[in-house]
Amino acid sequence: MITKPVDINHIFDEEGIELIKELGWYGSVFIQYHNEYDNEKLKCAKEYGEKYGLKIYSGIKISSKSSKEMLKTVKKYRDKVDMVLVEGGIIKISRKALEMHDVDILSTPELNRRDNGIDHILARLGSTHRVAIELNFKSLLEKKYYERARIIWAFRRNLSLAKKYNTPVVISSSAKDIYDIKxxxxxxxxxxxxxxxxxxSKAIMEMSYKIAEYRTYLRSSNVVRYGVEIVEDSNKELK
Known part of the structure; x- marks a missing residue:
């Protein structure tokens, strides 16, 4: 049995969130692209999540061709959201993302490539900095014939490298409407x-929850860094 499964998607409307809950998800990470970020949509998603008993986390996906711009955008949103994803496909972007503790997930490393987008060096970087590799299910469903087979090959290759070097892996539905939800x-x-x-497979299914909870914990007002918290002295004498 999967413990507290959390999906990663673009769903924020009431119908979609109700369906996600009905299908058995514990939580959902509402992802927005950095150039379309809308806090009102996030508020709506959280309200519907409370209504239907679905834990809603916030996320941002950064799509950039410039490492400098990507770094700047990560810093801008790191303290605002629970999960930061960087879209892969460009090796210099993938490498920089996998070197950053502030990045949680390298999304679609195989995007627009003939190879899988990850080699043993990048897999080791992801392991060292605990940046997960994403398997984007929607990107697979959108393709046909040879392209679909190529993405499945890329998934298998990235899984093999991730397992060998103990690199985290997540899978996302990346749903944009109710018809994409799995x-x-x-x-x-x-x-x-x-x-x-x-x-x-079970470990992969549970990884999104672990990442989201870890980042939620770090964003707590009393947490200085992981393992260091400010606590009130309960033995302090009242004056």
Missing amino acids: SPNDLKSFLNTITMDANY
Whole structure:
């Protein structure tokens, strides 16, 4: 059984959030592109999440061709959201993202490439800095024939490298409407077919929750850094 599965998607409307809950998700990371960030949409998503008992986390996806611009955007949003994703596809961007503790996920490393977008060096960087590699299910469904087969090959190759170097991996539905939303069992079944390892598939399904909770913890007002918190002295004498 998957413990507290959390999907990563672009869903913020009431119908979509209700369906995500009905399908068995514990939570949902509402992702917005950095150049379309709208705090009102996030507020709506959180309100609907409370209504239907779905934990809503906030996320931003940064798409940039410039490392300098990407770094600047990560710094701008790191303290505003629970999860920071950087869109891959360009090696210099992927490498820089995997070197940053402030980045949580390298999204679609295979984007617009003939290869899988990750080699053993990048996989090690992701392991060292605990930046996860994303398997974007929607990017697979949008393709046909040869392109779909190529993405499945890229997924398998990235999984092999991630498993070898202990690099975190997440899977996302990346749904944009109710027709894209998948259940946790759907995504886990897909993972089982490409990992051939049910335990590894389960670990991937649970990784999004771990990342989101870790970042939520770090954003707490009493947390200086991981493991260092400001606490009130309960033994302090009242005057």
